[in-house]
Amino acid sequence: MEFGKSIVAKSLKSKTGRSAEMDPRIWSKLPPELLEHILSFLPLKTFLNLRSTCKRFKSLVFSPSFISKHSSASQFSSFLLLSHPQCYGYFPLYDTIRGAWRNLALPFSFLSPSAAQVNLLSSCNGLLCFSLPNSSSFLVCNLLAKSSRVIEFPLFPFAFEMLTLVSTPDGYKLFMLCPKSSSNDALVYDSKDHSWTQHDGFQPLLVQNFHQEGASFNGSLCFATAEPYSAVSFDLDKGTWETLNTEMPGELTFVRLVSDTDGGKLYLVGGIGRNGISRSLRLWELGNGGRWVEVERLPELMCRKFMSVCYHNYEHVYCFWHQGMICVCCQTWPEFVLQGFKEKLALDTQVSFTPRQVELWFQVVLFCT
Structure with missing residues (x-):
């Protein structure tokens, strides 16, 4: 440079x-x-x-x-964006650099009154994807360009799960599963030609976690299956499923996959224990030859605290990657765990929420840059 x-x-x-x-x-x-x-x-x-x-x-x-x-490149670009499905249009931003809340209203003035109810679903590289329940469509926003696009649902009525927004060199794609179809079909929207494509689903069913997105890795989205745990991938270009040729760690109680898209790495966050009770929270990286290599363990005291607020109901746990950190969240508690890689640091982070935010708590937590 x-x-x-x-x-x-x-x-x-x-x-x-x-x-x-x-x-x-x-x-x-x-x-x-x-x-x-x-x-x-x-x-x-x-x-x-x-x-x-x-x-x-x-x-x-x-x-x-x-x-x-x-x-x-910017040191002032990292924000924690919170959303709650019952608070339409209310998206507080937490400045992770200054450690303070910011009053920033998202520009929804262009929406008609009938489409004013919006739910945040996914984010990727500055793009935000919302659902517009009253108008049976999705809304994808580029806040930097102050542009947006309304995408109509491909079917009516339309139920979907695991929606994931993925940026591409020439636009973006939306991936989701249609659980009410007989084969749990996968649907993909491509912004390049404004088209929907339908593909076969995957059996057995994937982990039932409505807040965990697919992990983008090598042009595919990776998911964990229900027990017995395994990892599968969906090729966004070919529309095909594949089971990753890798042996999962033993004694897993729950599994979440997270990816570092810039570094091209795939991580596994999982609880270790017996009879459905986690005694340890660990982190693995997918290494050469398809082996999961353990890289970190959450300190015991911090692990006990986090597991206690989950009440061993791991459906509430979800994770995502942001700028060298993995954020582990629980839907039922306004705290989260950050695992840093550059500093090898594990932090139990408690953000100062307002009384209204604590009362509601937010079911979706995403970093927006």
Whole structure:
């Protein structure tokens, strides 16, 4: 990146020290991915002011890959977004850098009164997916670009589970299971051509956890099955299922899969115990040869506290990855566990909720960047 900075500096200054126009012969030859990487280091306000100078710059705010790079480069981009299905339009943001709540209203003014009830379902690289129950559709928002798209349900009536929003180089895809069909069909929406495709479901049934999304890994979504536990993947391009050729750790009481999409790694979060009671919470990484390699264990005191608030009902437990950390949450308790990898740190984090938030507690917790 230092080399890139020197090119920029030399192109902006003449020998006399005065500002000069950038040589288009140099900048026009830069590969698009390199230019995108350089622009991701600009402050957001500066970049937004540049949009009118180039069609390519204007289109970048619609690019999930650029949003992801910009979020990684910025130290003020990490927020904890909370949602409750009975509080329509109420989405408090927790600033993880400053450790404080922010009053930020999401722009739903463009919705008609009949579609005012929205439920947050999934997020990915700055994109948010909501359901609009009253209008039988989904709503996908790009807050940076201030754009949105309403996607009608493919069937009426339509029931779905495990909805997962996945960003792609040219847009995004929505994955979900249709539990009321005879074969538990999988449905995929592709924003590139605005189309739905239907695929076979998977038997045996996947783990019944309405808050756990699929883990994106190597172009597929990975899920854990019910007991006896195993890991399966769904190829988003081919629409096919495959059982991962790996042996699961022994004495598992529950399983959740989490992925680091930037690092290309797949993790398993699981409880270890007998008779359905967890005595330990551990973390494994999928290594070479399809082996699960244990990398961390939650400290005993912290583990006991977390398991006690779950009442050993692990359907309430769900996990997600965010910027070098795995967040382990329980739907019934306003605390969560963060496992850091860079610092090898386990934290029992209690966010200061308002009385209204504690009374309601939030059934979906997502990081939004």
